[in-house]
Amino acid sequence: MFKQPKLRSLTFADVLINAFMFFVVLICFVPFLYMLALSLSSPKAIINNEVSLFPVGLNFEAYKQIFTYPNFFKAYGNTIFYTAGGTLIALFMSAMFAYAMSKRFLKGHKLVMMLIVFSMFFSGGLIPTYLLISSLHLTNTVWAMLLPFALNQFNLIILINFFRAIPAEIEEAAIIDGLSYFGILQRVILPLSTPALATIGLYTAVFFWNDWFNGMIYLNTNQYPVMLFLRNIVNGTAMIGDGAGAADKSTIAMSIKSAVIITSTLPIIILYPMLQRFFVAGLTVGSVKG
Amino acid sequence: MADSTMLSHSRRESPTPRSSGRRHFQRYWQLYIMMFLPLCHFLLFKYAPLIGNVLAYRRYRPAMGPYGTEWVGLAYFERFMQDPAFWRAFNNTIILSFGNILINFPIPIIFALLLNEVRSKRFRKFVQTISYMPRFISTVVVIAILSELLSPSTGLFNRVLGQLFGMDPIYFTNEPQFFRPIYILTDTWQFTGWTAIIYLAAITGVNRELFEAADIDGANRFQKIIYVTIPSIMSTIMVMLILNVGSLLSLGFEKVLLLYTPSNAMVSDIIDTLVYRTGLANQNYSYATAIGLFSGVVGIILVSTTNWLSKKMSGESIY
Numbered sequence: 001m002f003k004q005p006k007l008r009s010l011t012f013a014d015v016l017i018n019a020f021m022f023f024v025v026l027i028c029f030v031p032f033l034y035m036l037a038l039s040l041s042s043p044k045a046i047i048n049n050e051v052s053l054f055p056v057g058l059n060f061e062a063y064k065q066i067f068t069y070p071n072f073f074k075a076y077g078n079t080i081f082y083t084a085g086g087t088l089i090a091l092f093m094s095a096m097f098a099y100a101m102s103k104r105f106l107k108g109h110k111l112v113m114m115l116i117v118f119s120m121f122f123s124g125g126l127i128p129t130y131l132l133i134s135s136l137h138l139t140n141t142v143w144a145m146l147l148p149f150a151l152n153q154f155n156l157i158i159l160i161n162f163f164r165a166i167p168a169e170i171e172e173a174a175i176i177d178g179l180s181y182f183g184i185l186q187r188v189i190l191p192l193s194t195p196a197l198a199t200i201g202l203y204t205a206v207f208f209w210n211d212w213f214n215g216m217i218y219l220n221t222n223q224y225p226v227m228l229f230l231r232n233i234v235n236g237t238a239m240i241g242d243g244a245g246a247a248d249k250s251t252i253a254m255s256i257k258s259a260v261i262i263t264s265t266l267p268i269i270i271l272y273p274m275l276q277r278f279f280v281a282g283l284t285v286g287s288v289k290g
Numbered sequence: 291m292a293d294s295t296m297l298s299h300s301r302r303e304s305p306t307p308r309s310s311g312r313r314h315f316q317r318y319w320q321l322y323i324m325m326f327l328p329l330c331h332f333l334l335f336k337y338a339p340l341i342g343n344v345l346a347y348r349r350y351r352p353a354m355g356p357y358g359t360e361w362v363g364l365a366y367f368e369r370f371m372q373d374p375a376f377w378r379a380f381n382n383t384i385i386l387s388f389g390n391i392l393i394n395f396p397i398p399i400i401f402a403l404l405l406n407e408v409r410s411k412r413f414r415k416f417v418q419t420i421s422y423m424p425r426f427i428s429t430v431v432v433i434a435i436l437s438e439l440l441s442p443s444t445g446l447f448n449r450v451l452g453q454l455f456g457m458d459p460i461y462f463t464n465e466p467q468f469f470r471p472i473y474i475l476t477d478t479w480q481f482t483g484w485t486a487i488i489y490l491a492a493i494t495g496v497n498r499e500l501f502e503a504a505d506i507d508g509a510n511r512f513q514k515i516i517y518v519t520i521p522s523i524m525s526t527i528m529v530m531l532i533l534n535v536g537s538l539l540s541l542g543f544e545k546v547l548l549l550y551t552p553s554n555a556m557v558s559d560i561i562d563t564l565v566y567r568t569g570l571a572n573q574n575y576s577y578a579t580a581i582g583l584f585s586g587v588v589g590i591i592l593v594s595t596t597n598w599l600s601k602k603m604s605g606e607s608i609y
Contacts (some may be wrong), residue, residue, distance in 0.1 A: 008594045013511065017407050021417045024401075027479065034446055038438065042486070049449055100321045109316070115337070121536070122590050125338020125582035126562070127569040129354035132339050132580030148335045151328060181320035210428030213544050217570060227430045231548065234434045253543065254444065259429050268426045273419055287534050 012027045033088065033264075039063070039258035046254055062259035074222060076228035079264075082145045082225055083208040090150045090204045091197060096149065098159035099185050130217060144218035147223075149180055149207065155200040162196035163189060198278040202271070209268060226264045296297050346580035358576060366580035376581060377567070379564040380556055383585075387538045388468055395534055398482050399527060402489035403515055418490070421483025432476055433548040437463055440472075466554040475548065477542065485530075492526040495517060528600050536593030539585045561585045 033053045035079030050056045066072045089269060101112060131150070166189060174184045177212040180187075190197065212227035219225075224232075234257065315322070341357075346366055348358030370376040401421075408414045424432070439447050442459035451457045463466045496519060504514045521528075543562035550558050561581060569578025601607040 011405075014409060015550035016406055018413070020404065021408055021413070024483075025417055025420045026482070028424055032437060034434055034439065046444060050447075052446060058508070093328045093331060096324045096500055097332070100325035100328075103318070103321055106318060106321055112325075115332070118313055121593055122340065124336065124342055125579065125586055126565055127575055127579045127582055128345060128356065129335075130570060131345070131350075131575060132335075132342060135356045141561065149332075151332050151335070152591045181318075181324065206426050210426075210430070212428070212430050213547070227428050230434060231430045234430070235598060236435060255436065257434065258438065261434055265431050267371075269423060270425065272426050276419060290551025 010205070032262075032269075035258045035261050039255050039262050041255060043097040045253065062255040063263070065256055066259050066263065072226070072229065075224050076264070079209060079225040079227070080225060081209075082142070083205050085142075086146050086149065086208040087201055087205045089146055090155075091148045091201055093198070094152075094155055094159055095185065095190060095193075096198060099159050099163055099181075099189060100158055102163035116156060117155050132216060139218050140220050140223070142219075142223060145208070145211075145214060149204075149214075151281070152204070154198075155203060158200055159193075159196055162193055166192055192266075195278045198275050202275045202278070205271075206268060226260075229256075230260050230264060231259060300308065303409065309592055317443055327551035333604075336566070343579060343583045343586075345576050346583045348576065350575040362576075366577050367584070369577065370581050370584070375559070375564065376558070376561075379559050379561045383539055383541065386473060386541055386560060388542070390472055390474050390477060391538070394477050395531065397478055398485035402481050402486040403519060406493050407511065408488065408513075412586065418483065418569060422487065423483070424480040427480070429542065429545045429548060431478060433545065436472070436476060464551055464553050466557045469549060469554045469557045471544065473542075476545065488530065489523060492523040496522040520558075524604070526603050532593070532596045532600055535596040536589065538592055539589050555580040585607060 013120065014269070015162050030053065037053055037055045038053050040055035040058055041051045042059055042061075045051050045056035066178065101109065101116075103109070133139060133144055133148060138147065169186055170188060170192075174188050179187065210227055211225060212231050215225045215228045216231075233253075292316060330419050339546045345356065345358045347361055347363060349360050349361045349362050406415060408417065439445050440462040442448055442461045445459075447462075448457075448459040452459065460468075461470065500518050500522065501514060504518050509517065539561060541560055541562065543560070543566070546558055546560055546563055547566065550563060562585075565582045565585075568574045568581070
C-alpha cells in the first residue's frame with residue numbers, strides 16, 4: 001500500500017449498502033439452512049409446521065434411511081464415477097488439443113480455430129446429437145456420459161490463451177535439453193498451468209456432478225446419477241423410505257428429500273471455495289473476448 | 291474474436307516457407323499427433339450433429355442412420371409453421387427471454403457496482419464468495435428446494451405469507467401466472483453473483499486517476515458511479531449484452547423442463563421443451579430437428595445483428 005486514504009466514518013449510504021449485502025448473503029444461505037433443518041427434524045415437527053431455520057426434534061432418521069437405501073448409494077457412486085472419469089478424460093483431451101492449438105505456426109491452425117468458434121454459436125441441437133450418440137451405440141453404456149462432453153469450446157479457449165501466455169523461452173530451453181513436445185507438455189507446461197487446469201477441471205466436474213438430463217435420455221435405471229435420482233424423488237416417480245404409516249409418508253419423504261439434497265450438494269459447496277482463487281482469474285482471463 | 295491478431299502473428303512468426311514443408315513436419319509432427327485424437331473427437335461430437343441438422347429436410351426411418359433416408363424439402367418446416375403448438379412455444383420463448391434479460395441483465399451490474407462500494411475488503415470478499423455459490427448448485431436441487439419452500443402445505447414461504455398477511459396458501463409451482471416470475475427469480479438467485487465477477491473485474495481495471503480527478507472536481511459517490519465507473523465499464527456491458535441477446539432463444543431448458551406441469555404448460559412450453567417432447571418423447575425426429583434448426587438459425591441471426599448494431603453504435607463487438 002502506498003498512501004492510506006484518509007479514514008472516513010461510515011456514512012448512511014455505507015450502512016445501507018452493508019445491510020443490503022448482508023441481506024444478499026442471507027438470501028443465498030437461507031434455502032440451505034431450511035433444507036438442513038428439515039432433514040434433521042422429526043416428522044411430527046414438520047407436519048405441524050414448526051420447522052423454519054433450525055431443526056426441531058433433532059434426529060438423524062432421514063440420513064439413516066437414505067444411507068440404507070441401496071439405490072441412493074448406487075446413484076451416488078455412479079455420480080462420483082462419471083465426475084471423476086469425465087473430468088479426467090476432459091482434462092486429458094483438452095490439454096492436448098489446447099497445447100497444439102496454442103502453436104499458431106501449425107498448418108490448419110486458423111481453420112481449426114474457426115471451427116471451434118463457429119460451433120460455439122451454432123450447434124447440432126438436441127435431436128441430431130441424440131441420434132448420433134444412439135447410432136454410435138453409446139446409449140445404455142457409461143460412455144454416453146463420459147465421452148460426448150469431453151471437449152468444451154469455452155474451456156478450450158481459456159486453456160489456449162493460458163498456454164500462449166507462457167513465455168516461449170521456457171519451452172525453447174526444454175527443446176535444447178532434448179525434450180519432445182509430449183515431454184514439454186507433460187513436464188513443463190502442465191505443471192505451470194495448475195490455475196487454468198483447476199478452473200476448467202472445476203467447471204467440468206460441476207457439469208458432470210450436476211447433470212441429470214443426459215443421464216435421463218442416455219442411461220438405464222441402474223446407471224442413473226444422483227441428480228436424476230433426486231429429480232425422480234421430487235416428481236414422485238421414485239419412492240424412498242419404508243411405508244411405515246401412510247399418514248407419515250409425505251412428511252418422511254420431505255425430510256428424506258432434504259437429506260438427499262444436502263448430501264448431494266455438500267461436496268460441491270465444500271469444493272468450490274478452495275478453488276475460487278483459480279477460477280476467478282480463469283474466468284476473467286479467458287472469457288468473453290477470447 | 292482473436293483470429294484477426296492470430297493471422298498477423300502467424301505471418302510474422304511462421305518459420306516455414308512452402309518449400310520446407312517436409313522440415314516443418316519433421317520438427318512438429320508430435321504436435322499434429324497430439325491434436326489428432328481431440329480433433330477427431332471434436333469433429334465427431336460437435337460437427338457430426340451439426341451436419342445431422344439435414345434431418346430437418348429428410349425423412350427419418352428407424353435404424354437407417356441419423357441422417358434420414360430421403361429428401362422431403364421444406365415439408366417439416368411448412369408443417370410446424372402451421373402448428374399452433376409451435377407458435378405458442380415461440381411466443382413463450384420470446385416473452386420469457388425478454389423478461390429474463392430485462393431483469394437479469396441489469397441486476398448483476400447493479401450488484402457489482404454496489405459491492406464495489408463496500409468499504410471492508412474482507413466483507414466484500416466474503417459476500418462475493420457466498421454470492422456465486424448458487425451457480426454451482428444443480429438445477430434439480432434448485433427446483434427441489436424451491437418446491438419445498440413454496441409447498442402449499444408445509445412450505446416456509448406460504449407460512450410467512452400466512453402469518454404476515456393472513457393469506458391462504460398458494461400453490462406457486464402449479465399456477466401458470468407464477469411460472470415466469472419463478473423462472474426469472476431463480477435465475478437471479480443462481481447467477482447474479484457469478485455474472486457480477488466479470489463486471490467487478492472490469493471495475494477493478496478502471497484507471498484510479500479518473501476517480502481522483504472526480505474527487506478533485508467534488509463529485510460524490512453516486513456521481514462517480516454514474517460519470518466514471520459506468521462509462522469505463524461500458525465496453526464490458528456491451529459485450530455481455532451481445533452475448534445475452536445472442537443466446538436469447540436458448541433459455542435454461544433443463545429448468546423449464548423441471549418446472550413444467552400440465553397445468554402451467556400454456557406458459558411453460560418453450561421451443562426447447564417442444565423439441566424435446568416431439569423429438570425424444572414422441573420420436574418425431576425430423577419434425578423436431580426442423581424446429582431446433584429454426585431456433586438455431588434465429589439465434590445466429592440475433593448474434594450477428596446485435597454484434598453489427600453494437601459495432602455501429604459503440605464500436606464494441608465480439609468478432
